[in-house]
Structure formats: C-alpha cells, structure tokens
Amino acid sequence: MISHRIPAAIALLLGAAVVAGCGASPAPQRVEILIHYSHFSPAEVTVPHGVPVTFVLVNEDAIAHEWLIGDAAFHERHRTGTEPAHGERPDEVSVSALSSAQTTLTFDEPGDVVFICHFPGHEAYGMVGVLHVT
C-alpha cells in the first residue's frame, strides 16, 4: 500500500510544481496612500513593473480629493479638464471626503510617473507624489 502511495505523492508534487511554474505570476502588491491635510503620504512610492498594484487611498480630510496618475501630457490635460468626477478609468480616482477608494494598475515599463490631485489649488498646495516603477 505504502509503495503505491509514494510514487503517487511524487507525481502529485511534480504536477503541482509544473502547474505553478507555468502559471507563475507575481503576487499582486498593495500600497496604502493616506491623504491628510491635502498631502499624500507617502508622497514617494516604489513598485515593480509588470505586477498588479492595488492602491488604497484613504482620505482623512473633510474635503474631496482625487488621485490621478500618469505622464506629463496626462496631467496637462487634467489641469484644464472639466470632468466633475472620476471613476471610469483605473488611473483616475475620485476620493470623497472622509472616505477611501481603491484601484488596481499594472505598470509595464520601469520609470517614474506622477500622481496629483487636480482640484483647484491642490497641486500648488503640494498634493503631488511620485511613483517609481522599477
């Protein structure tokens, strides 16, 4: 009985290893960003490329904010944008007062991207952060 079980166990282990190896995907990451007194904390975040990252945005302020992440052209567009709220796209998140929101993004290439709140006056007040993608 035992002699039958050992090869079966080995086969099961080998099979599991093969399956794991074939479907190897990096574990998703979770980054919590606090919004307090109209500032992001941390304002500098590092994540690996090619890995889904879930950003949890916790707004402790009694005013609404937004978290928009992208390149320079993206931000320039939002500086003069007219959208009253965001939520359709994972890189544009509105966070109501005293609430939290989350979004998941995967960055394919290493590099830096900036996240900003584009409510009037908020960027100038310092509501800017940098995401380093390694």
Next chain:
Amino acid sequence: MRRLISLVAATTALLVFAGPTLGCAGLIGPNGAVNLLRTTTFAGYHDGVEHYVTSFAFAGGEGEFGSLVPLPDVPTKVERGGDWTLQRLNIETEPQLFLAADAARVGAAEAQVLLEVRIDALDITILRGGGAEVGAWATEHGFRLPPDAPEVLDFYANRSPIFLAAVFDADAAAERGQAVGDGTPVHLTIPTDDPWVPLRILALGKTEADIVEADVYLLTDHRPGLLPAPGSAFGPNGLELAHSGKANDLLLDDLRSDAGMEWIPDSAWLTKVRVNGSAADITFDLAIDPEGGAPSLADAGFLPYGPTPAPWATPRAWALLAFALALPLLAAWFAASVIRGRESPPLAGA
C-alpha cells in the same frame, strides 16, 4: 452717512466657496476666488463678555457665498450689527479714509448646530465640532473648501470647536438692493474668558505670497496685552499698532447709540491693530488679555497649538535674549577688570 458706509467697505473675509465641487483644475467657479476686500472687525470685551462685530460684504456676482469664522466660545446671541459701529471706529482712527476710501467614511461625527439665524441676505449657523465635522458640514452645505481648510479647521477646533458659518445669498442681496461693497454687519455676544480674534482664517485659500489685510478694533476696560505684540510699524508678524489710547467720551457715546451697543462702558481703551502680511506669515491669531497681562500661547495659536513658534521662541529672539542677558555680565566683567587694574601694584621700575 450711508454713502460713507458704502465707501468704507467694512468687509469680512474668511473666504470661500460656492457652487458645486468640480474635478480637475481650472474650475474655480465665478465665486471660487472670493473678492473679499479688507476685513474689518471689532472685538469689545467688558464684564467677561466679548462683543464681536464684523461685516459680510456683498462682492457682486450670483448664487451663494460662504464664510467660516472661528469663535472663542459659544455665542449667546447673534444679531444684526449696528449701522455705524465699524465705520465710526474707522473714522476715529483714520479720518483720511474720507478721501482714500476704495472700496465609505473614514469616520467623523456630525457637527452640532447650536444656532441658526437669518440676517438680511445672510444665513448664519453656529456650529460645534472638530475640524473634520465642521468641514464635512460645510461641504455638505455647498461650501467649496480650499486645500488648506482641513489643517486650518483643525487648528481652530483644537482650541475652540465653535464656528460661525455664513452663507451669503447674492441673489437675495441683489433683490434687497444691496450694492457691491455694501456690508451686512453681524454682532455676536460671546461670554468667554479667553478673547481672541481669528487672523489665520483670513489666509484660508490664499497662496503663500498673497497679502492678508485686515483692521482689528479692540475696546477693553484697560490697555490690553496682545500676543503677538504689534509693532509701531509692520514687523515680521505683519501687525502694526495703528492706534492705542483711551477712548474719548464722544466716541463711546456714538458707539453706545448704535443698535445693540448699549453695553459700551463709560470708560474704555481703544486699540487698532492693522494686519498686512503674506498669507504664509499669518499663521496665528490675535490673543487678548483685557487686563493688560500676558495672553496665552494657546489663544494666539502658537506652538504647540499651531505651526509657528511664539515670537520669543524663534532663533532670532533667543539670540537677542542671550545677548540681553549677556550684556550685564559683560559690563560687570569689564567693571571688575577696571577695578582690578586700579588696585594692581605699579609695574616694577615705574
């Protein structure tokens, strides 16, 4: 007099906000950058009661404007202010103004509404709550708070969780025939042991380089102690002592004859503090000791109650203090050296 009233724009300021909250930049609504002119307030303190008079000016436009005013304590009465108190004080100290006049919740409790009053085109609500509660209340009532609001509201709520929220209905003001620059004076009666006048709120929503201008009149039984102490000219704190002297009988009689001002005593000290500093510098309030003593750090909102060290706690002040302390020691050392020199024996061979 009416002409004078409209010219001498006794305006209040504590900014703010109107219209729906909009995402993305460049969407400050027509009322977003409130054109509040110079702020004038009057704080009279007598028999343990502060009488706070300020004026909410109609700056034109449409819709609703909002203002938040932090208070040192709970008012027992909010009423329309007299017609000429602020103007009369202005004339007393600056007669030249006749010529120069220009015009998923993270969690917070709800703010408690203590009092609601309608005065002309103003809806006034007295609130009790922390910064988050009052901010949430304001947001829910259509106020568009600027990004520094959470910190500034906490700055006040940590010392006194009482706020006045005023919503100015510009349409109603226009219907009432109020012209741009006309103010609605509001008189608050506030029993308190710790009178102070909010200054930091005047910088709310401004950039660091923006200038905050205000005139603050104080009427106290004695020459008051002030913190920070205004200088004879504008100093680093942006305050100037523009007037300080015993109030004359004519002024007191004039003030007493205005509506709601019968409390004016027979004898008082009139102080005028002019504020003219950058928003980055006005990070404190004006604390008052009506008896002439030293006001508290808490009432002025200096460290640890606010972001700025007290005037005597800055490096420069410490250096001056060290020099002042060292001066007598140096003098004593010098005197001792001279005396020793006189007492020492003549040099050999002399």
